[in-house]
Amino acid sequence: MNQDNRIGEVVESSSLQFTVQCYDLYKSPNIGTLVKCGTDPQLFGIVYDVSNKSMDPARRPVPRGRDENKEEGVYLSNPQLNRLLITEVNCILVGYKSTEGILQSPVSLPPRIHSFVIECSEEELREFSSTLDFLPLLLESPILNSIDDVISSFLIKSSKSHDDKSRFLIYAGKELAFNLSGQLIRLNNLLKRISK
Amino acid sequence: MNSEINNFISKDVDVLGMVVSGSLTNGVEVKLKPERSVSEIKVGRYVSIEAENLKFFGVVTDIELGATDQTLRVNPPEISNPFIANVISGSTAYGIIQVEPMLILSQDDLDSIYGPQPAKTIPPHFSKVSLASDEDVETVFGLESDTNFWLGNPLDMDTAKLCLNIEELIKRSNGVFGKSGTGKTFLTRLLLLGIIQRGVASQLVFDMQSEYGWKGFSEDSKEVKGLKQIFSSKVAIFSLDEESSRRRGVNPDYVVRIGYEDIEPGDISVLKETLNLSEVAADAAYSLERYFGPNNWFKEFLALSGGEEFIDLARNLNINQAALSSLKNRLSRFKRFDFIDESGGNDSVTQILSYLDRGMHVILEFGRYGSDLAAYMLVANLLTRRIYARYAVFAEKALGDPTQQPTPLVITIEEAHKFLSPDIASQTIFGTIAREMRKHNVTLLVVDQRPSGIDDEIMSQLGTKITCLLDNEKDLDSVLTGVSGNRKLRSVLSRLESKQQALIFGHSVPMPMVIKVRDYGTATSYGDFQIEDTKFNFDEDNEDLFGKKL
Numbered sequence: 001m002n003q004d005n006r007i008g009e010v011v012e013s014s015s016l017q018f019t020v021q022c023y024d025l026y027k028s029p030n031i032g033t034l035v036k037c038g039t040d041p042q043l044f045g046i047v048y049d050v051s052n053k054s055m056d057p058a059r060r061p062v063p064r065g066r067d068e069n070k071e072e073g074v075y076l077s078n079p080q081l082n083r084l085l086i087t088e089v090n091c092i093l094v095g096y097k098s099t100e101g102i103l104q105s106p107v108s109l110p111p112r113i114h115s116f117v118i119e120c121s122e123e124e125l126r127e128f129s130s131t132l133d134f135l136p137l138l139l140e141s142p143i144l145n146s147i148d149d150v151i152s153s154f155l156i157k158s159s160k161s162h163d164d165k166s167r168f169l170i171y172a173g174k175e176l177a178f179n180l181s182g183q184l185i186r187l188n189n190l191l192k193r194i195s196k
Numbered sequence: 197m198n199s200e201i202n203n204f205i206s207k208d209v210d211v212l213g214m215v216v217s218g219s220l221t222n223g224v225e226v227k228l229k230p231e232r233s234v235s236e237i238k239v240g241r242y243v244s245i246e247a248e249n250l251k252f253f254g255v256v257t258d259i260e261l262g263a264t265d266q267t268l269r270v271n272p273p274e275i276s277n278p279f280i281a282n283v284i285s286g287s288t289a290y291g292i293i294q295v296e297p298m299l300i301l302s303q304d305d306l307d308s309i310y311g312p313q314p315a316k317t318i319p320p321h322f323s324k325v326s327l328a329s330d331e332d333v334e335t336v337f338g339l340e341s342d343t344n345f346w347l348g349n350p351l352d353m354d355t356a357k358l359c360l361n362i363e364e365l366i367k368r369s370n371g372v373f374g375k376s377g378t379g380k381t382f383l384t385r386l387l388l389l390g391i392i393q394r395g396v397a398s399q400l401v402f403d404m405q406s407e408y409g410w411k412g413f414s415e416d417s418k419e420v421k422g423l424k425q426i427f428s429s430k431v432a433i434f435s436l437d438e439e440s441s442r443r444r445g446v447n448p449d450y451v452v453r454i455g456y457e458d459i460e461p462g463d464i465s466v467l468k469e470t471l472n473l474s475e476v477a478a479d480a481a482y483s484l485e486r487y488f489g490p491n492n493w494f495k496e497f498l499a500l501s502g503g504e505e506f507i508d509l510a511r512n513l514n515i516n517q518a519a520l521s522s523l524k525n526r527l528s529r530f531k532r533f534d535f536i537d538e539s540g541g542n543d544s545v546t547q548i549l550s551y552l553d554r555g556m557h558v559i560l561e562f563g564r565y566g567s568d569l570a571a572y573m574l575v576a577n578l579l580t581r582r583i584y585a586r587y588a589v590f591a592e593k594a595l596g597d598p599t600q601q602p603t604p605l606v607i608t609i610e611e612a613h614k615f616l617s618p619d620i621a622s623q624t625i626f627g628t629i630a631r632e633m634r635k636h637n638v639t640l641l642v643v644d645q646r647p648s649g650i651d652d653e654i655m656s657q658l659g660t661k662i663t664c665l666l667d668n669e670k671d672l673d674s675v676l677t678g679v680s681g682n683r684k685l686r687s688v689l690s691r692l693e694s695k696q697q698a699l700i701f702g703h704s705v706p707m708p709m710v711i712k713v714r715d716y717g718t719a720t721s722y723g724d725f726q727i728e729d730t731k732f733n734f735d736e737d738n739e740d741l742f743g744k745k746l
Contacts, residue, residue, distance in 0.1 A: 166279075173283030174230055181264035181288065188273045188280065195279035 005119040008089070010037055013110035015093065017143060018045060020117045022087040026052065029119050032153025034128055035091055037115040041098060043107055044120070044128060045091030048143065048150045055086045091117075092143060092150075094134040102127060104134035122161045129158035129168075132175045139179055148186065151176075152193035169194055210326040212243065212293070215319050223257060223296040223684065224318055226325045230286025234259050234293070240351050240688045240699070240710030242328035243295055247319040251301045253312060253328065253336050255708065257684035258294035295325065296684055298707035301335055312336050312706055330356040336706055345390035348711035351697070358711045360387075362394040364704035365660055366606050369630045369640040373647045373675055374664025379695050381407055382414075382716055383662060384643050385423070388608065389725060392427050392557055397604035397639075399557040400548060400583065402576040404566045404610045409433040409559040410446040420717035423559065426725055432551045434544070436535040436575060437563025449551075452560065455541030456498075457491040458578060464527070466577050466624050470570045470614065471526040477519040487513060495538060498527060533571055545582040552583075555603055569614060576609055581625040583607075584638055591636040605638045612642035613649030621651035630654045648674040659703035665692040681708075 007029060008022040018037070022028045029035060033047045054061050064081075065074040075081055093111075095104040120128065141147050155172045162168040173191055180187040212232055218224030224245070228234065237256060245252040263269070265288055273288070275281040297319065299312035312335065333356040338344045344359035365387075372387070374380045385408055391397055401408050410422040410433060424431040424446075435441040435448035461481035464471075468478040481493070487509075488496040500506055506524075510517040530536050551558050560579070565571040583605070590602040609615060609626060621627035629640050631654065642658070644650065648670035656678050663675050667690055676682035676689070679701060685708055689699050692710070701708035715721045 169279065170282050173279065174287045177264075177283055177287035184265040184267050184271060184273065184288065187288065191280045191283055192274065192277065195277055 010111045010115040015110045017092045020089040028087045028089050034120040037117045038111045041096040043111050044095045045093050048092050049090035051088050126161040212325045215323040226293045228291035234291035244328045244332050245319045245323050245325050247323045252297040253299040254295040254297040256293050257296045260292040262292045263289050348713040361704050363396050366397045368659025370660045371658045372643045372662045378664035397606045398552040399606045401559045401608040403559050403561050406561040431557045434560045440563030452544040453537045453542040456495040458541050459494045461485050463578050477523040480515045483513040587636045587638050608641040610643045612644040613646045616650045616654045618651040647671050662700045664698045
């Protein structure tokens, strides 16, 4: 990963989400990481899916390590793999930066292809997570079923950026409770994940 | 940190929540802020509600638990996890309080001179609800003054004083109620003290248990000072039982003696139930009065030996002999009362009136007769009837010459339901006084533990009711009948603590108030009364010393 936390470039995008191809194989941010891309406006996304695959969808990787003692041996013996295999990250768009500051609302235009994608610093994460207006966006997201894992990972990461970790988590928990009224079991499971 | 989290973290100590629904008849529903726990708010607590340009003053009448998810009841969350418990409480599971907006305090300086006005509307949605401040309480109930007597503090507000307008209080008959051991006597003693201190009326107290005059005892058998010890120059102790008074170290100002000629048939009618007399037997007293004459009937009747003489009397009066005999047996009990003198009384009524005329307060101790209800009722009824008759004359004189207006008189009676039960309320002088209000400048302070035994009409005439804990359904009904918002007051009343708490509502208070009655019995409390006395009676003392200002 580069020194400025740049992880890759946008290779596919829509107004709901974007896909990042990482510069380096296996060097991706975790699920729930806040990333930013673009410049005008700067968009924010949260990683919800990470995949490793062949660059060419028609060419599926085949086993190569029958004679190797260690996994690393496969890559040392086949250095082309670092070029033929890629790591892709899917992010859901959660807001953008305007002249008024960070706005947590749906974006009107998707990021451009080849926009640089950068993992946000702790300071940016603290600033972004100081309000949680984007939670309904995520909770109602039609994109995937495991969004609750993404939310809990994001909140746990964010809590570490705040001075009073437990108070932040209670605040976040109450926001979740507000947004999940009528979904007590889901709320209970989410809170259990956050409290671990 | 961003303002949103700051808002969440910062705890405005006074804000409780916001109005979410309501009506004028049922009061408003307030959803508590997440960080507020229902257990920190008590029924009876005062709150203020800030609407657009009005400020409402109300009282908490009910507390509920609410939930956004109804499955919470069947599938409670894992509250063993403190984090989950913390999150759920106040969000998914939250507290609701019911508030009855009672008054509107104007925010406008010009309007505020009219004081708090009854609430004829309700605050709009999302109005901010806070705990009432000391200033709010002062605006509503007034500051201590030469008419306002500090009776106690609001619940959970030790620094705010709740004052009772004594001048308004004595304009009508009032009641102190509460079941046994809830502090009626202490509360009554405070009221008596307030009336003495503010000098707005004279008082006649029929002190059944001899606990108001010189000294009384608290529940834990600690001795507390009586009114005479605090206001020695303003209080006179009259006694029915000199021996008992002296045993208790009291030197009575006057010993009351009642002559046979003082007893009237009406005094016997009142005792019908207490003496277990039949209707015929009680009514026979009137026939006896006609037969023997008003002053002699009692003496002559008790002097009858029986036999032929008795049969002749029954025949002459056309009364059943058994009824007459039972009346004689019951009335013979009075011979055992040392304060009843066959040779004649000592005109106690004139003595009492002479003290009352001087603006003094008379406490009549019953000594050992306090445990005999018949003695208590006989004396209280007999003396009050005569005193009231004299006051009626004074009042008539005052119609011609307003400067002759007699000093208002407050008569305190205990076990009031015995005098004011539906059967006899129309016959006793107390029933007349309670119904006529202050026609002749005489009002009652009735003290009772069974208000349901008092006639409904009398109850409805009581101006201000001061009620300690009551838990009997009938008693609750009786006290609250005809009071607006009585369903809510009922829940407040039945949840009062068993000591030192009371609900006051009626004529002399702008809205029902729950008070923690001020301390009585400590050196500090006595000191406070004397300081207040000096403060509020300075002008009077000044006049006594140097004459009236011209």
